[in-house]
Amino acid sequence: MNGGPSRSGAPAYPARRTYPGRLIAVEGIDGCGKSTQIRLLLQWLLAAGQPAYLTTWNSSALVHDALRSAKRDRTLTPAVFSLMHAADLADRLEREVVPRLRAGHIVLADRWVCTAFARDGARGLPDRWLRTVYAFAPRPAVAVYFRVPVEEAASRIFAARPKLKYYEAGLDLGLAQEAAASFDLFQRRVADRYESLVRRERLHVLDACEPVAVQQQRFRSLVRDVLPSWRAGPDLEDAGAPEGRPAGQGAHPSPGGAGRGSGRGKVSAATRRARGGPALEWRADGRDPGSAPAEPGHGNGAAGRG
């Protein structure tokens, strides 16, 4: 259960390999729309009364300030940049993610290890080393790669803010003098890395140029498949699913799910639980949802890389 070699043959930090909960991750280059999608998924799960939580890249209270300061000073070398992000993920994993997975909750990750493999790999760090560094991170039950052309991603970013960030544009690599040109070259490298990860990391690819609601529908369908005991009853089939909505680009389903018109999106989580709704019933270990967290080895949720 603990330790053991990872798939890459890398040494593992003692870590649990399975949890009762589910880890779901989104990946993709900047501007692909993954943050929008994971937030819509969160709303859907919460509306269905599920114990869901969103964790985002570079948000650890311990590491965030140090990284921000180093980015501002532009003192980060590729290896140090990577190690700081690994520390960020380790801190979030230890204090935010693992307790929830152990308790059988759903954790949504806006970027996970493939971000490090893709970005840091694009900065020239060896894949084998990256996989060893991140050997402690559990593998998501579902990881979705939102594929988008770099030009489209760039136009979305420029529409939201006029200036690219230094590291976001890959200016530390000296690929080009001008930020937009550097961004284009760097993000192409990152996208190439993602493409090479699709098979190895079992990434589900979604077309990020499709209407937001259509992407979300596909995303929810993937997530349903990994919640094995989650009854495919009407609550789940309909709650928050964007079927039947106008599916134009940028048409965001409303928070809490697009089932608002049917009234289902307004049903509180407590009400759903009271009437025997889907809350926690997807748990594979068959335990009473109110019981104490399962001991190591129970359940078949997020599988550890190490």
Place this chain on the structure above:
Amino acid sequence: MRTRARRGGGGAGSPDGGDPGTARRMAAGDAQRAPGGQPTAASGGRTGRFIVLEGGDGAGRSTQLRLLLPWVEEMGFAAVDAGLGRSSVPRRAFRAHRRTPEAGARTLALLYAADLTDQVERRLRPALSSGFVVVADRWTPTARARCLLRGASPAWLDALLPAEPLPDLICYLDTDVAARLQRQVHKRGLPDFRESGRDLGLHPDPLRSFVRYQHALDERYAEFGRAYGAVWRVIPAGGDAASIQSAIRRAVTPLLRPVAGAAGPSPEPAGGPAAADVKARA
């Protein structure tokens, strides 16, 4: 990081498939290692010297570093200091980690790795290639010992912690745990939470926990000493600061000769100039 003879920042080399730093060499597996992952052989191709002061918490390393650096410069060699926790990049994160008892061991290991790698890439490598003497107040052995005691796998630490540059000399200041405890209590009252291993639940009493933790660290240091061989020099550090400094200088002196290809300084007897330095600088 305090710099006595400041060098240019340097960098990690070409990030575009060139030499992104320590990580690449680590992954290439070209660092020589003894069992347990410790480096064993001095690396060639550099003109500087890398000296590390190691020892348990409260062994007097900082005092000895403060005395050693000006002496190295007086001998005519440019000197730069370094050490665990001295990179500016993760400094805030270390502070936050210290303030957060529930912060975990993996995070600590990765912060150590970021800290040491940053110093290697931006300070040690350029300094050593320019013929400087780098003196570090703790290096990978302490990071490794602390992380091993908190359950990290040795192989994982091998990948994280920089294997290069290999120290030319590691002076391990050997003090007994009771003396360390006295010094810690005198300095700060209750010893630091993690320096007394209280996050490991070794003993409910903080002082007894400190003693147990330091003994456990000593066992690790002893293993490292066997792996490093001649590079690891045990300096008895139970006496006064001047005699300890003299012993360190005697160990360092042979390393200074080849740097400039000229005759180096003479080893000092205990009570010689080192004693005067202690009075003047301590």
